[in-house]
Amino acid sequence: MTKKKTTKKAAKKTAKKSTSKAAKTKTPKAAKSVKKTTKKAAPVKTKKFVFDYDPAPESKAIVNIKSRYEHFINGEFVAPVAGKYMDTINPATTEVLAKVAVGDAKDVDKAVKAARKAFEGTWGQMSGSERGKYLFRIARILQERAREFAVLETLDGGKPIKESRDVDVPLAAAHFFYYAGWADKIEYAVPGREAKPVGVCGQIIPWNFPLLMAAWKIAPALAAGNTVVLKPAEQTSLTALLLAEVCQEAELPAGVVNIVTGAGETGAAITAHQDINKIAFTGSTDIGKIIAKAIAGSNKKLTLELGGKSANIIYEDAALDQAVEGVVNGIFFNQGHVCCAGSRVLVEESIADTFIKKLEKRMKQLRVGDPMDKNTDVGAINSKEQLDKIKALVAKGKTEGGNFHEADVKIPSKGYFCKPCFFAHQSASSTISRVEVFGPVLSIQTFRTPDEAITKANDTNYGLAAGIWSEKGSKIHKTALGLKAGVIWANTYNKFDPTAPFGGFFESGYGREGGLQGILPYLEVK
Amino acid sequence: MKVVKTIKLYINGEFVRTESGRSYSYNVAGKNTQFARLCQASRKDFRNAVESSKEGFKSWASKTAYNKSQILYRMAEMTEGKRHEFEELFMEALGKTQGEATAMVDSAIDTFVYYSGFCDKFHQIAGSINPVAGPFHNFTHIEGVGVTTLVEDDEFDFQKLVDSICSILTGGNSVIVLLGEGCPAVLGPLAEVFATSDLSNGTVNILSGHLDELRDYIAQHREVRSVSFQSSREDVFHDMKQKSTDNMKRMIPRHKKQKCLENILNFVEYKTVWHPVGY
Incomplete structure (x- = not known):
């Protein structure tokens, strides 16, 4: 008995030591101090490289547009x-x-x-x-x-x-x-x-x-x-x-x-x-x-x-960089002009800060501009009318609290463009959390338990799509069962296929398109 | 002297009088003698039924398909046990012969048995695994739309009534039945069947009352996800359709036939799940 106790104690001690060490090396302060000492030793200024993309325009010559x-x-x-x-x-x-x-x-x-x-x-x-x-x-x-x-x-x-x-x-x-x-x-x-x-x-x-x-x-x-x-x-x-x-x-x-x-x-x-x-x-x-x-x-x-106001749920066990990539694809794909856009991120509270930092960093890398450029990630807003609608909703969103963040990117002066942005920690009743913006505007909220995530995800009149990010299969399936939405993407988003039925619950519509189920609305069964 | 009873509403697993304190007389077919008194359900009764039906839906939807099958089979057993009560009702209230009444109960029991066997099968017929062009396990799963209100046919047909209820239940939904003018007295023994078939409270609610009084509330109630409209009053169907567009209710017209897959599929939603495949 005593032996066991001592070994346990010893194990605890070593564990403590190792975690504190790990914590130390991970803190940015520690990293900074290391940099300082190296700077003292060799005070050479490192040149900052900015990699930019040259224009890669697709030719218009292939199309003959009639008058x-x-x-x-x-x-x-x-x-x-x-x-x-x-x-x-x-x-x-x-x-x-x-x-x-x-x-x-x-x-x-x-x-x-x-x-x-x-x-x-x-x-x-x-x-x-x-x-x-x-x-x-x-x-x-x-x-x-x-x-x-x-x-x-x-x-x-x-x-x-x-x-x-x-x-x-x-x-x-x-x-x-x-x-x-x-x-x-x-x-x-x-x-x-x-x-x-x-x-x-x-x-x-x-x-x-x-x-x-x-x-x-x-x-x-x-x-x-x-x-x-x-x-x-x-x-x-x-x-x-x-x-x-x-x-x-x-x-x-x-x-x-x-x-x-x-x-x-x-x-x-x-x-x-x-x-x-x-x-x-x-x-x-x-x-x-x-x-x-x-x-x-x-x-x-x-x-x-x-329409939709689809939730993208990110659990703390998700592969976070992959989830960030998926969130970006979920809301900024096609300038957010997607009925099933993942316009509401629900992120588990314990990882929310890290997630938001990573997302901000990733958004900075988005290339917004000429749609004909093969490197462009986010193109033009489809019409002036839509751009005005998005701007009005963002302006309203800004009056409703929370943190607003806009991607630090350049946009062309001519044409209809909009910087990708998000509102974090607004109330569930806020405009951006409820209304379909149909633009590159994301709402971010947090949750603590899977049940809370599902309840929040279902708290909408829509029911078109949802995303789930987790490394645990059983958790994905259980969450998918609870979500009231016609399409559910696990560890991916905005994927479409002719064999996969697409369509929504509630105010997102009736009927399905795609797959076997998609042919049924075009048949009269005797 | 015969004791004439008032048949109560069946809400949340309990037999209750209408909160409105109203009742109406239901007479024996072709005669001026009273068969029973019925409660005239009010808007508030309907709303109470919806509240209970929401919980009933959660409970019913979470049951396994096997369990649902067994509960529907239990309904057949309980109807068999109440055979004489049903037959007497149809003979006395509707003027049916013994042979006709027996046939009515037989076909209703067969309908319970038919849908009992469908609960654990229709997913395999109407759901799918979709061969998408990518590393995903992609499948389409079926679930109920939610709280459904059944507006029963104004001409009483016992088998059709049971078919309408069973198709909604088999799809995984809870149901609020508004009985028509045909034979509302069936509420009594029928509700007793559901009350003794191991259903959770609220999965089936049955009301007697007037469609014209309740139709707008049914159409406009946001928590009622679907309406199975089996009455022959087509103008009322179109009017309810119009009034329910704001909440995008699934308005299902009269079924063309009975005991078929289509009737179940009227009350389901398809959910397509993309699950990644990889190491």
Whole structure:
């Protein structure tokens, strides 16, 4: 007994010694004193190197931007009935890129009639395997013309070329490729049951992922045997219209895909059209509610992919540098114009200070500026309207306490740019913690227990996505079960794949896009 | 002389009178004689039911699929035990023949058994493992939407009522049933089935009352995540849909058929989890 005691004591002593030693060597004071002594010995001034990136601009030459773009109806580009056009600009330079047709109820009606005719004729009569082959063809052409699409996407929308090149365009092609294969396998999507296509689908998409959202909407709809009338966002119509050219190149039968450009009124004409069987909308929760209300009196089917205020939970056992990287990707990817952006960080209290320091350091390294530069991390805010909205919310946030930090980076004087920033330790009821900013603005709060993290994460009307950072698998799964969100990323964030269903709970919408579950909203099960 | 009882509401596992102190007479089919008195649930009763249903949902959702299956099977057993009570009710109140009443109870019991067997299977049919192009174990898991209100058909169909309740429960949700005008007296024995089937309090609440009085509150209540609208009054459905858009409720129209997977999938959410794979 006594022996054991002494050995324990000894062990404790040595442990104490070693920890105190370790602590000493780790403290910055100790490090400084070491530096001082070396300075005394050799007082040579070390030169500070600043590594900067040379410009690496992507060429615009590959894209031929026309001066004017028309609607794509019944397989042809046609002028708007009312003859109205709107400007589309490059938000990084504010230059006008082209004029784009403004659709009204008459244009929409023409498009719906073409879609109905194709649904009852060519497309409706075609076998699944033939339909699939058209979709495979579109996927391939998208891949072949990927660079053209990427450049056009960045010019029209302001997102960094590395994102449109590495994320948007390859994923858009992958979506067509994935759903192409479903076209002749619908019976396996609803085993034991019979299903038929819904009919003519009206699809309205946002400006944050213009081509990718068009692919998310068109590919499953066509695979299931439907025809579509799609309206891209008024800010970013060009890649959707280039996709229309791809449809022509793929010899897709006339009327299967129709694209009517325009703003809110054009969208309202689509939702109001009597001969549309289903509406699919991606965009803000406010507009989603207006659409839901507008069609509540009809029997139109509806899927909505709306906003979010997604939580990114960082446990103290997380690989911290990896988590910082993930948080940066979660909120600053695509300038924060992402419905599932990890806009609320919930970090365990014990590591909060370290995390915030690391995050500040990492944010300083972000390259904000010319979206066409291949080194740019954060591009241009999509529009002046959005920039004003972000600025107003940040200004309001600054009046609500907490610590505000803005990345110490330069931004171009021309164009719409915004420095990445965060608000730490604001109350859970603060504007930035509750409202979807849709910009590079992060809210940071702390928690002490997993239950508290889950409760705080779920304390929102939204339920789109969430992130969990931990090195413990069981903890990740238990947390994932408790989170009320449609997509959960563990030790990663903002990953998308055509096979993985995407969509939200509660006010983040209804229905899923992607995967087997993503084809169901386009089918009528008998 | 027969003793006529007042059938109470079933809220949070208890049989209670409406807080509003109101009741209405329910007459025997085709006659002017009273079968029973029923409580006319108020807005406050409905709100109490939602409070209880939130807790009932937590408890029900956390039960294993096997356990849910067994509880639904227990409901079949308890209905069998109350067979005569149900049959007498249908004969006396609805004027059914013995044969018809027996068939009604038989089909309801079969429906309990059908969904009992689905609780631990539909995840495997409708959930998925997704072969994403990256080092992730990616799967889509199914869970209930939450508190659901069932607006029952105005024409009483016992099997359909049981189907509507079971499809909501099987999906992992709690349910508040608002019985229609068809046969609200079924509340008594049916609530006793749920009260004796090892359900936690609040997982099933049953109210009798008037849809026109309660419909706006049901549509606008933010904690009610979904409504299963089985009544034939389509205009009321569209009106409730309109009034519920602000809270983005899942408004489910009349089921096309019974005993099927679709009915369950109307009340679920898909959750896709990306879990890293690596050393």
